[in-house]
Amino acid sequence: MHELSLAQGVLEELxxxxxxxxxxxxxxxEIEVGxxxxxxxxxxxxxxxxxxxxxxxxxxxxxxxxxxxxxxxTSCGHTAPLHDRLEPCPACN
Numbered sequence: 001m002h003e004l005s006l007a008q009g010v011l012e013e014l015x016x017x018x019x020x021x022x023x024x025x026x027x028x029x030e031i032e033v034g035x036x037x038x039x040x041x042x043x044x045x046x047x048x049x050x051x052x053x054x055x056x057x058x059x060x061x062x063x064x065x066x067x068x069x070x071x072x073x074t075s076c077g078h079t080a081p082l083h084d085r086l087e088p089c090p091a092c093n
Contacts, residue, residue: 003040007047011055018056026057032065035083041066 014026029048033039041064052058071082078091 003043004047004050006039006044007051010048011051011057014055014057024056026060028063029057029060030063030065032067034067034069036069036085 010029010031014029018024018026031044033041033044045062045064048062052060052062069082070079071087072079073089073092076089076092078089080090
C-alpha cells in the first residue's frame with residue numbers, strides 16, 4: 001500500500017512548510033491526484049486519517065480531487081482527456 005508512504009510524504013511537506021512559513025495548524029488540505037497516477041483515493045484517505053491525528057493537520061478538512069489526464073497524439077497533435085494510457089486518439093484513432 002504505497003498510499004501510506006504518500007500520506008507520510010504529504011505530512012512531511014506540511015511540516016516543512018510550517019517551519020518555513022511559521023504556521024502551526026492546517027485547516028484545509030486539498031490534494032489533487034491524476035487518474036493515471038495509480039493511487040487508490042480511498043486507500044489514501046484511510047492512510048491520511050491514520051497519520052494526521054496529533055499533527056498540525058489533525059483538524060484539517062481533507063479534500064481529495066481526482067484529475068483527468070490530458071494527452072497529445074504524436075500522429076495528429078490532437079489533445080484530449082485520457083482515462084487510460086492505452087486509449088486511442090479520438091481524432092485519428
